[in-house]
Amino acid sequence: MGLLPDLDLLRLDFPILNRELAGGHALVYLDSANTSQKPQVVIDTMVDHLERHNANVARAMHQLGAESSAAFEAARDIVAAFIKAPSRDEVIFTKNASEGLNLVANTLAWPGEWAVGVGDEVVITEMEHHSNIVPWQLLTQRTGARLRWFGLTEDGRLDLSTVDDLITERTKVVSLTWVSNMLGTINPVAEIARRAHEVGALVVVDASQAAPQLPLDVVASGADVVVFTGHKTVGPTGVGVLWGRREILEALPPFLGGGEMIETVTMERSTYAPIPHKFEAGTPPIVEAIGLGAALEYLSHIGMDAIHAHEQAITAYALEGLATIPGIRVLGPLDASQRGGAIAFDLPGVHPHDVATVLDTRGIAVRAGHHCAKPAHARFGVQSTTRMSSYLYTTPAEIDALIEGLAFTRSYFGLDPVTAAR
Amino acid sequence: MGLLPDLDLLRLDFPILNRELAGGHALVYLDSANTSQKPQVVIDTMVDHLERHNANVARAMHQLGAESSAAFEAARDIVAAFIKAPSRDEVIFTKNASEGLNLVANTLAWPGEWAVGVGDEVVITEMEHHSNIVPWQLLTQRTGARLRWFGLTEDGRLDLSTVDDLITERTKVVSLTWVSNMLGTINPVAEIARRAHEVGALVVVDASQAAPQLPLDVVASGADVVVFTGHKTVGPTGVGVLWGRREILEALPPFLGGGEMIETVTMERSTYAPIPHKFEAGTPPIVEAIGLGAALEYLSHIGMDAIHAHEQAITAYALEGLATIPGIRVLGPLDASQRGGAIAFDLPGVHPHDVATVLDTRGIAVRAGHHCAKPAHARFGVQSTTRMSSYLYTTPAEIDALIEGLAFTRSYFGLDPVTAAR
Amino acid sequence: MDLDALYQQIILDHYRSPQHAGLREPFDVEVHHVNPTCGDEVTLRVKLSDDAEPVVRDVSYAALGCSISQAAASVLTELVIGKPVAQALVVQQEFLALMQGRGTVVADEESLGDAVAFAGVAKFPSRVKCALLPWMAWKDATSSAMNGQPAHPNSPKENHHARR
Amino acid sequence: MDLDALYQQIILDHYRSPQHAGLREPFDVEVHHVNPTCGDEVTLRVKLSDDAEPVVRDVSYAALGCSISQAAASVLTELVIGKPVAQALVVQQEFLALMQGRGTVVADEESLGDAVAFAGVAKFPSRVKCALLPWMAWKDATSSAMNGQPAHPNSPKENHHARR
Ligand SMILES: Cc1ncc(COP(=O)(O)O)c(C=O)c1O
Numbered sequence A, B: 001m002g003l004l005p006d007l008d009l010l011r012l013d014f015p016i017l018n019r020e021l022a023g024g025h026a027l028v029y030l031d032s033a034n035t036s037q038k039p040q041v042v043i044d045t046m047v048d049h050l051e052r053h054n055a056n057v058a059r060a061m062h063q064l065g066a067e068s069s070a071a072f073e074a075a076r077d078i079v080a081a082f083i084k085a086p087s088r089d090e091v092i093f094t095k096n097a098s099e100g101l102n103l104v105a106n107t108l109a110w111p112g113e114w115a116v117g118v119g120d121e122v123v124i125t126e127m128e129h130h131s132n133i134v135p136w137q138l139l140t141q142r143t144g145a146r147l148r149w150f151g152l153t154e155d156g157r158l159d160l161s162t163v164d165d166l167i168t169e170r171t172k173v174v175s176l177t178w179v180s181n182m183l184g185t186i187n188p189v190a191e192i193a194r195r196a197h198e199v200g201a202l203v204v205v206d207a208s209q210a211a212p213q214l215p216l217d218v219v220a221s222g223a224d225v226v227v228f229t230g231h232k233t234v235g236p237t238g239v240g241v242l243w244g245r246r247e248i249l250e251a252l253p254p255f256l257g258g259g260e261m262i263e264t265v266t267m268e269r270s271t272y273a274p275i276p277h278k279f280e281a282g283t284p285p286i287v288e289a290i291g292l293g294a295a296l297e298y299l300s301h302i303g304m305d306a307i308h309a310h311e312q313a314i315t316a317y318a319l320e321g322l323a324t325i326p327g328i329r330v331l332g333p334l335d336a337s338q339r340g341g342a343i344a345f346d347l348p349g350v351h352p353h354d355v356a357t358v359l360d361t362r363g364i365a366v367r368a369g370h371h372c373a374k375p376a377h378a379r380f381g382v383q384s385t386t387r388m389s390s391y392l393y394t395t396p397a398e399i400d401a402l403i404e405g406l407a408f409t410r411s412y413f414g415l416d417p418v419t420a421a422r
Numbered sequence C, D: 001m002d003l004d005a006l007y008q009q010i011i012l013d014h015y016r017s018p019q020h021a022g023l024r025e026p027f028d029v030e031v032h033h034v035n036p037t038c039g040d041e042v043t044l045r046v047k048l049s050d051d052a053e054p055v056v057r058d059v060s061y062a063a064l065g066c067s068i069s070q071a072a073a074s075v076l077t078e079l080v081i082g083k084p085v086a087q088a089l090v091v092q093q094e095f096l097a098l099m100q101g102r103g104t105v106v107a108d109e110e111s112l113g114d115a116v117a118f119a120g121v122a123k124f125p126s127r128v129k130c131a132l133l134p135w136m137a138w139k140d141a142t143s144s145a146m147n148g149q150p151a152h153p154n155s156p157k158e159n160h161h162a163r164r
């Protein structure tokens, strides 16, 4: 069914999966869309760097500095290859996906070729993560531009029927997620990019959920800017990636000012380094970027196509299992081949917190809440949902444990009088 | 002479100090002002987190999430105690010191109580790191405000004779470094803060070089905002700290928008979480903050007073040693009790790159260049300098190696005809 | 982790039959608190007496949230309505200490009444803020009312205890 | 790491007695390149012939920098002055390959002349950009001159090879 071969062996790469939780339960980690677990090779690479090669980069002229710089810049090469970037210079290390999105939204407030102002429009979608909403709210509020939204269809897709009304000559930016972290929806990014480019708009794609799951090709995506975050791609926290077409990055004004991003500084004026350094002020997340490099190599070694197939197989199996729970409502597309591996659902009669807590006492980790997607929740008339999310290390047995746990939850809260547990 | 006791034992805490370099040379690491080395406990704490407790914070309701959140928030408590912050809520995790400085400078461009505009002035100093220059250049250029500078005296101190002319009713912000990373100068921060507060200006202090070396008391410093960076305080890269007085942080507009920094998000508008989360958009540097917590506990365990005394002793010894090198010119104060542990110098006849390379072939790591302080270099008429910088693990024998290395460098470049090596 | 220690029968009873639920007139102050993490919300109104040492005349609320936060709101109303404000604030402090005690604080049944059933919540750190949500809203509304601030039904109030 | 392999006598000789140093007239284009890491700078002028296949008539420079970058500027002028531009660009490419080869590329003495002495620099990654600084400036100036751009003595040019 498309599962990764030797899954048991692969799981041994992730030390935390052996963790025993309260009550002697084994960990069933179904919160990977929130953050992924880390394979030993990522941890070991970071330790090796810290214990043997640690030094600041670029500025240091000594052996450790050369080693550290080489490792850091090699990580940039790995990222460039992973996303098929035409040039390594187009790969900028940020602290997370949120910073990447803010980098674009923040700099568009200042004079420049792409500046957004009164009369201009920015288009986002109702399924965005808050990190792809708030930066644009701040930008449009601050510049007097207008923020507009793609709506969603009942089954959790973008409502493309309004595209002609939304994307017009006034549109300066279209920013959307590649894969929804709540609905799982995979968006037709290339198609929307094509429409946006027809009116000369800038296309920003949030690939935070796509990068872990899909083979990425930033050029084929049609986007001008693509961001993702390290900790969801089995890398460490503290590092994210912004890729942008060279012309765009060269045209954007600087974001953070400081060491490393300058060409020269005088009291009168400063000039800025060429990309990527122009957007990397201060000491970058050195060991984190190196850890991310190891993470992406790990994923590439397994193969993104194989990981994608695994996710689809697990998602299909989970959707089948969830369908057996009376009353459950899954939000987003129900066809596994059309979606990513995050599945948010509503179990009427039990609040998602209570679902998550009951599951947690059985060792099953899911997320409950609005998943930083309040507008999407509002769209579907729910305050919050429970979300399971799988990854390359997820097994069918873990999905079974979830489904059993949900059946137990219903009976625990007396929704299933016949088999009530108390 | 004030050295830390059991220095040999303490050095065993730092695995990299055993590193053998090319040619079998032992590492003599004199580049700690650039980045510090990491004790085993910091590395082990990060590994333990990644192998046993990794999960996203705040949003995760499960056991791993609770453990991760508890560890992350405990790190905030440690930072608050380390800098004597009145409230843990005033401690914001950034990605480095540069982001902290930009956070303030960037948000002051937007409407708010502290907004900077036409006619306003921002005062910095000629000894600032580029990270405390460029953000203010961007702010003043973008808002039409005026950037003004404290000059320096011949011996590398702030020229306070112009204070009445510089700090006036027009002054909106005074931003300065606590300890210079080039000259070593310790600035009279409290005195300047007092003057700045008389005219109602905001006082921002760059403690990047102070936090590793001096016992910090942010309230006693008189500052409104204090920033530092994790990797210079034996912590990891990817994390920095911004402390600010509650009223100030509450008054500043949001900086990065996204997950974690919101209270609620609707399509019409968003409201923001209270501090500290208001300024922590997206997944924070979780394992990095936890590593920083371990680092600051390590420093506190040794004692910041003892570390300061050690630095002073090593600095005094180094200044004595350097004085024996013919022609050498040390920039900055020559009295070790008045300065930090970074010593930049000029060896006429040999370019700093060449000095650094010759030293590097002997295993001695120093920095050569402008140390991200071009205006200060321009002030003293030098293009670049060589800089040695010590830390708690530096021994007098390492200083001896440096001095010998410098004598050798001179002879290698034929400056010392009698003992010329080639 | 014992599920039954968390979901004590008293809590489930309050959840299923919440006391004093629904927003009522008259009131001095209305606040709206949100748990930013999960989106749970409570709108809460308080009415104090005009005495020199005011008494809690009424508390009413509309809560959107999990069993723990809804039960907490219900228990809260039972505990504070009719009490002098000073005394009710003491109860609030005791409840806070119980919740933040990670299971080490012994609950005083005399003053906490049904709220002792929340002792088990303290062992579930991720649920503590659920139990505290209505209490923080009440404290906020009460101190506004004491300071004579007018009702502000339509301005969402920042949730100052969130995310702790 | 062998110091003498880096500081070959030829390099030290060029450092001590730089060839063609000092800015001269006439020139087609002047550029100013900076190494952002260390602050080293070079201002460099080129004058090409008017031929269909132009020849490098003159290169002059003012360099502020270390022994390696100064020697590189001096060697550069010796190598390219008098050569057809096309041929000089080939030399530049060869030098670049040598520098980026981490010590694995064999230098061709025939075309690189004194520049073969820089082979040792390739083993010192932190010094590679010192050796490349004047070459990148020359390449930049030459391509501007070929495109018929006017001299721009006062606009500092961004240093596109920096930090690599
Ligand atoms: C005085 C000073 N300020 C700011 C910084 C910037 O720190 P970071 O590069 O970690 O942002 C540094 C170090 O590089 C420094 O020495």
Ligand SMILES: Cc1ncc(COP(=O)(O)O)c(C=O)c1O
Pocket: A033, A034, A096, A097, A098, A099, A129, A131, A132, A177, A179, A180, A181, A206, A208, A209, A229, A230, A231, A372, B259, B281, B282, B283, B284
């Ligand atoms: C779709 C999407 N966008 C953006 C983000 C933000 O990523 P980060 O928190 O690492 O900045 C996330 C994850 O939280 C996400 O799922």
